[in-house]
Amino acid sequence: MYVPYPQTKKSGKGKIAALAALFGFFILLVLSSSVVVIDQTEVGVVKIFGRVQEKPLHPGLHFVTPFVTEVVRMPVYEKTMEMIGEKHIKALTSEGLPVFFDMAIQYKVVPEKAPEVYSTLKNYEIWMESRIRAHIRDIIAQYKAEDLYTENRELIQADIERRLDEEFRPYGILITAVLIRNIDLPESVERAIQAKIEAKQEAERMQFIVQKERLEAERKKVEAQGIAEANRIIGESLRNNPEYIQWYYLQVLDDFAKSGNSVILVPVPGNFYPGVNVTSTPPLILPTTK
Template sequence: MFFIFIGVILFIASRAISNPNLIFSKYANPLRIVAFVLFLLGLSSSVIKQVNAGEVGVQSIFGKVQNQTLTSGLNFVNPLASVTVFDTKTQNYTMSAVHDEGDKSGDDAIRVLTADGLEVVVDLTILYRILPSETPRILKEIGEDYRDKIVRPVTRTMIRDNAVYYDAVGLYSLKRNEFQGRIYADIEKNFKKRGLVLEQLLIRNINLPNSVKQTIESKINAEQDAQKMQFVLQKEKQEAERKRVEAQGIADYQKILSTGLSDKQLQYEAIIAQKELAKSPNAKVIIMGGGKSTPIILGNN
């Protein structure tokens, strides 16, 4: 529209100086050509609108929003229409206690009261996107600043409304997944009514009061000490059992030696051993003694 406006101004100026009696009349035709070129350039830029990938355009003519959306690529539009572009890709909104980490500078974490009356600080990130078919309705009913009007307040309200059903320790440990699933369902339902799709909800951190943290840490340390002592006792029991079995085995062995072996059995075992020695290539002469004497083995070495 800017080039069209400039072209019209230049065309009027060229008509004004086209009088031959004026010294500027010689510039009338060149000025008229420039005006015509600018008019065509402005007309083409107003009629053709480029929409990038992952975006849709919504036309509005004199404040009236058109229901038909412009898809990615080149689109022919009414030159009098203004086009509002919406991002339909996945977007994220972070609320964090860490400065400059969230979408708003400073401490933007969500402070909630739990069922036991304690204040818990929640850091959160949500992933969402806009339904392309709902962009005309979003422009008419909400506007372009849907992040501040819908995404942020709905998320913070749903978290506060659901936190009152849990105590602080439950939110921090056992009930965390249940809490996350509950607020996801509520936020998803509210987003859907307004043309938004909730893709994922991430509870990044839950900060408890210092007194509760100390209590939890003391309990965890006590449980770890108890588990450690139980392990030591179990190990000592196993070691005592091992020694008992070993002592019983030695006692049984000694009992067998004292009562189970006769002289004839010992003599038989000695003969077997002497026979094996005789087969050995290192044994040359075996002198057998009488009675219970030990045999003498003579060799080359």
């Protein structure tokens, strides 16, 4: 005899299990849609029904309205926009010479202004690149080609950084550094610039030599003045005390004679000997070597 009741009971349990599994999946889906984790290097731009909210989500765990909320992550760490290879910069100098060079622009997005950057610019790097190229061409046109090879390159980089910062800061993008690299000029222009730099270095070297000689002349002048002053003082001293030099000479003569050397006699004034008053000219004994 056929009894259907046990099959009906088994079928009911299967439906309950299926409903429980479906409910659990729905719960997981709701949780995954309502929990958002933001990394330390980014902020979250919140969109509800496609409308961008003013306040961003900062790093950490956040709960949002599921299904109707979308969170767009934007990096806020310092990034580098490379303009190299086919994207290198081409500009004309004040002399009308074409120059080619690579460039790196370092920048970062202000976290609090990330929603504004997203809503007004969205693909902001593409927007930035077009304006960067325009500003660089305008600035390079104010300088000579040789300025890119000399210390004026730092002035050019600072000028570009200032101009770009003025352009992008109101949008919430800060320019932190501008670097010019791999400058390419016509070979004849490079040779002319190199020759000019070498001539300038030679002129500076000669200026240094002239300055050195001028200082040496001043030193010798001061030294001569010192010697002259010393001689004047010694002369004044001898004029005030003539007996000293006479005594000193006789002392040297006596020491020389005691050593066994021969001497010769020459006439001297009568007042040469201190303390002796003679009217005739007594002999002066001068030493001579054997």
